Amino acid sequence: MKIEILRFKALHARVVIFPLIALLLGASHLYADSVVTRERTVTKIAEGIYVIRHPDAPDTFPQGNTTVIIGEREVLVVDSCYLPSSAREDIAQIRQWTNKPVRYLVNTHWHYDHTMGNGVYAEAFPGLAIVAQIETRRQSVGYNPGWFARFPSRAEIFKQRLESGKDANGRALSETEKREFAKAIAGIEPVQAEFKALVDRAPNLTFDSEMNVELGNREVQIKHLGRGNTTGDAILYLPKEKILIAGDLLDHPVPYLGGGYPSELVRTLQQMARFDAQTFVPGHGEVLQGAAGRAYLSEVTEFVQTVTASVSRQVYLIGNGPRNLEAVREAVKKEVDVNSWRQKFAGDDEDNRALFDGFSFPGLLTAAYAEVWGR
Ligand SMILES: [Zn+2]
Numbered sequence: 001m002k003i004e005i006l007r008f009k010a011l012h013a014r015v016v017i018f019p020l021i022a023l024l025l026g027a028s029h030l031y032a033d034s035v036v037t038r039e040r041t042v043t044k045i046a047e048g049i050y051v052i053r054h055p056d057a058p059d060t061f062p063q064g065n066t067t068v069i070i071g072e073r074e075v076l077v078v079d080s081c082y083l084p085s086s087a088r089e090d091i092a093q094i095r096q097w098t099n100k101p102v103r104y105l106v107n108t109h110w111h112y113d114h115t116m117g118n119g120v121y122a123e124a125f126p127g128l129a130i131v132a133q134i135e136t137r138r139q140s141v142g143y144n145p146g147w148f149a150r151f152p153s154r155a156e157i158f159k160q161r162l163e164s165g166k167d168a169n170g171r172a173l174s175e176t177e178k179r180e181f182a183k184a185i186a187g188i189e190p191v192q193a194e195f196k197a198l199v200d201r202a203p204n205l206t207f208d209s210e211m212n213v214e215l216g217n218r219e220v221q222i223k224h225l226g227r228g229n230t231t232g233d234a235i236l237y238l239p240k241e242k243i244l245i246a247g248d249l250l251d252h253p254v255p256y257l258g259g260g261y262p263s264e265l266v267r268t269l270q271q272m273a274r275f276d277a278q279t280f281v282p283g284h285g286e287v288l289q290g291a292a293g294r295a296y297l298s299e300v301t302e303f304v305q306t307v308t309a310s311v312s313r314q315v316y317l318i319g320n321g322p323r324n325l326e327a328v329r330e331a332v333k334k335e336v337d338v339n340s341w342r343q344k345f346a347g348d349d350e351d352n353r354a355l356f357d358g359f360s361f362p363g364l365l366t367a368a369y370a371e372v373w374g375r
Contacts, residue, residue: 033253033286035355037062040086042093043287045279046241048218050097051287054086058187059154060180064114064283066090067245069238071215074103078236078245079283080117084194087117091124101125104213106222107132107203108247108283109230110139112147119199131211132203133224135232140202148195155188169362176350177358225272228265229256229283237275244277252285254345254355255300258363262308263371269301303341304364310335311368320373329365 036056043051048070054063063086067078075098080087094102102125107115110132122128132140162181165173173181210223221237229248236245248256249268257265273294280293288296314331318324338361345360346352 034349034351035062035254035284036351037284040089045243045281045287046238048098049238049241049243051281052081052090052093053286054081054083057083057191059191060184060187061191062113062284064108064111064248065281065285067236067281068094068097069215069218069220070098070100071218073100073216075100076104076106076213076215076220077102077121078106078281079108079114079247080105080121082113082116083191084117084120084198087120090117091120102128103215104128104205105130106234106236107136107140108234108236108245109232110136110143111230111248112144114247114283115140115144116147116195116198118201118203122201123199129205130201130203131205131207131213131222131234133232133234134206134208136230136234137203137206137232139230139232144202145200148198148200151192151195152188155185158185158188167358169358171358171362174354177354226264226268227261228268229260231261233268235272237277239276242276242278243281244272244275244279245281246272246283248283250280250282250297250300252282252288252296253347253349254352254360255303256284257304257360257367259367261371262304262364262368266301266305266308269297269304273297273301299344303345306341307332307336307361307364308368308371311365312372315369315372320369325366325369328369329362332365 037053039055041053043053045051050068052066052068054066056062061082063082064079066081069076069078075094077094081090102121105118105121105128107118107130118130122130158181161167161173162178162185165178167173207222208224210221213220213222219239221239223235223237224233225235227233233247233249235247235249237243249265249272277293278290280288280297282288310332311328314328314335315324318327318331342353342356342361346356
């Protein structure tokens with residue numbers, strides 16, 4: 001229960017602060033990739049395999065990547081993104097690529113930015129199987145319908161943040177962030193209008209540790225390697241094409257670490273590194289190839305490992321429970337070289353840095369604390 005409360009807080013922080021649009025459109029960025037996505041892009045990563053990256057919703061909510069895998073008989077799609085209108089656009093594009101039906105839609109985890117388009121796919125492709133790890137089905141059934149009821153309150157939370165001038169972690173908002181809250185408030189109405197007509201669909205085909213799908217001369221392995229970003233994360237691996245689709249276990253350029261199970265995430269990422277993958281598809285951000293993908297995966301693993309180890313050490317020295325969270329947070333900030341990690345992931349990009357400071361680092365710290373506290 002304690003863990004759940006802290007995780008909710010972390011998740012809440014994500015809803016409130018993430019993501020922020022660049023202050024200067026067209027300004028030169030040190031990193032080509034940004035946590036803010038302004039336009040729809042399609043990357044062909046192999047013959048008949050495409051990754052679609054979606055622009056952020058008008059209320060600034062991020063949308064997860066969608067991967068389309070076309071076999072000789074049928075099609076498998078990974079994650080249905082957030083806005084039903086974006087999912088419809090993807091389906092129209094899939095129909096241009098192939099006349100074969102989408103038979104499987106895999107949800108890598110339950111988060112809204114990867115699953116809200118489920119209903120649109122189910123309508124477009126009768127007989128569709130929505131596949132997920134068993135825990136992801138449980139959480140989708142539990143959390144996702146409630147999102148529609150809770151959705152209007154986001155506007156209220158945004159307004160409160162803007163008035164108080166502070167984010168959910170009590171950190172003062174920058175002028176850019178304040179402008180972005182104003183933009184997000186204005187963008188809520190069109191998103192809400194889309195959700196009014198939405199039919200929610202939870203996964204209807206579950207697995208525990210793995211399942212394989214043969215699409216016609218194309219094998220797809222779906223695996224749960226352990227907990228990490230959520231309790232039911234799935235990754236997909238295509239052994240012939242050496243493609244690994246990671247969901248939010250891996251996000252680029254800044255990892256999404258606003259919750260989850262950090263110490264287990266380390267082990268899960270280590271498992272992921274054992275695959276002979278040449279192409280890594282993150283849950284958000286650009287596709288990573290070869291050595292760059294491996295290097296990024298090990299960088300994220302090391303970061304999570306470093307912070308969780310520091311949290312453990314400081315809890316043993318200071319103590320656990322709600323009273324000590326602040327003291328541990330401060331001690332970890334002193335012990336871990338935060339500036340260098342921020343530079344590695346975010347460079348000098350203002351949006352990337354805002355995500356690192358407002359979501360990833362505090363979220364990782366809080367989740368790691370909840371884990372230690374629970375043991
Ligand atoms: Zn996501």
